[in-house]
Amino acid sequence: STFYERYHSLEDIYYWINRTQQDNPATVEVILIGSSSEKRPLYVLKLSMNNRPNKKAMWIDCGIHAREWVSPAFCLWFVRHSLSFYRQNQDITHILDNMDVYVLPVMNPDGYYYTWTTNRMWRKNRSVSKRGGCIGVDLNRNFDANWCTEGASDEPCTEIYCGEFPESEPETQAVADFLRKNKDTVQLYLTIHSYSQMLLFPYSCTVEEAENHRDLLEMAQEAAQKIRRYYRNNYRYGSGAKTIYLAPGGSDDWAYNLGIKYSFTFELQDRGRYGFLLPPSHIPKACNEALTAAKTIALKVIEKT
Numbered sequence: 001s002t003f004y005e006r007y008h009s010l011e012d013i014y015y016w017i018n019r020t021q022q023d024n025p026a027t028v029e030v031i032l033i034g035s036s037s038e039k040r041p042l043y044v045l046k047l048s049m050n051n052r053p054n055k056k057a058m059w060i061d062c063g064i065h066a067r068e069w070v071s072p073a074f075c076l077w078f079v080r081h082s083l084s085f086y087r088q089n090q091d092i093t094h095i096l097d098n099m100d101v102y103v104l105p106v107m108n109p110d111g112y113y114y115t116w117t118t119n120r121m122w123r124k125n126r127s128v129s130k131r132g133g134c135i136g137v138d139l140n141r142n143f144d145a146n147w148c149t150e151g152a153s154d155e156p157c158t159e160i161y162c163g164e165f166p167e168s169e170p171e172t173q174a175v176a177d178f179l180r181k182n183k184d185t186v187q188l189y190l191t192i193h194s195y196s197q198m199l200l201f202p203y204s205c206t207v208e209e210a211e212n213h214r215d216l217l218e219m220a221q222e223a224a225q226k227i228r229r230y231y232r233n234n235y236r237y238g239s240g241a242k243t244i245y246l247a248p249g250g251s252d253d254w255a256y257n258l259g260i261k262y263s264f265t266f267e268l269q270d271r272g273r274y275g276f277l278l279p280p281s282h283i284p285k286a287c288n289e290a291l292t293a294a295k296t297i298a299l300k301v302i303e304k305t
């Protein structure tokens with residue numbers, strides 16, 4: 001199997017980020033957006049073709065939740081596809097001709113490291129709570145979107161602990177600061193999770209419909225249709241609150257409220273047979289499905305904006 005068909009340690013991913021930039025100096029820039037609570041760097045790859053900045057951009061983050069290993073694998077897969085098939089594949093060419101792409105391969109490096117060394121099923125980051133001695137905040141409950149209401153917990157020992165206050169975690173703050181700074185160009189926000197095979201959009205923090213609900217629904221539906229047609233696999237789609245559960249403080253809702261009106265959470269394979277322990281042999285199909293969805297949605301965004 002090739003590099004992209006395996007899971008990689010954090011060290012390997014840092015090496016890959018550096019190597020990818022060195023091999024593609026004209027198109028790849030590495031941006032340090034902050035550091036984790038254990039002081040690991042948070043690097044974003046900026047893909048920008050043709051030496052000219054595009055007016056539009058999309059953002060993809062992976063690895064908010066430590067144990068969802070197929071998520072960072074997707075970020076690497078997406079970058080490889082972009083760099084290898086630009087000018088060969090019509091869709092990715094059109095996307096990269098119209099948008100810069102920001103990719104954060106591992107948003108929760110401390111948690112990811114911990115799943116490789118100590119506890120494969122760890123979800124949260126690794127910050128030490130002031131009270132109680134429990135470790136970790138759920139970074140996808142730590143954003144400022146109906147923060148810590150129903151669907152999150154203020155109890156540090158739970159898996160859905162929202163943190164001391166919105167953006168209390170350095171990982172959350174780094175992403176939020178970067179997106180605030182770039183909100184005039186970023187039109188599409190994608191965040192990659194596993195598992196359950198769903199394409200979700202705002203809101204998850206309330207049962208109310210987003211203002212452009214019909215657009216978001218249509219985009220998710222078209223993406224799911226393509227996955228069904230090309231890969232014979234079913235993905236559910238809809239607003240987060242109505243498709244899975246109420247869950248406030250998520251990055252997708254926060255980005256949406258910031259003004260990034262196309263905001264999606266992808267839940268990749270599978271539906272529970274292997275769950276978070278998806279075998280590496282499933283990486284190619286899982287990533288190609290998500291790639292199809294990402295490209296379908298990005299093309300729609302270019303059309304609409």
Ligand code: 0X9
Nearest residue numbers: 140193194204240247250253265
């Ligand atoms: O609960 C989550 O954070 C996500 N599911 S997961 O099993 N990967 O943990 C779903 C996130 C949906 N979006 C929001 N809750 N904002």
Ligand code: ZN
Nearest residue numbers: 065068193194
């Ligand atoms: Zn997740």
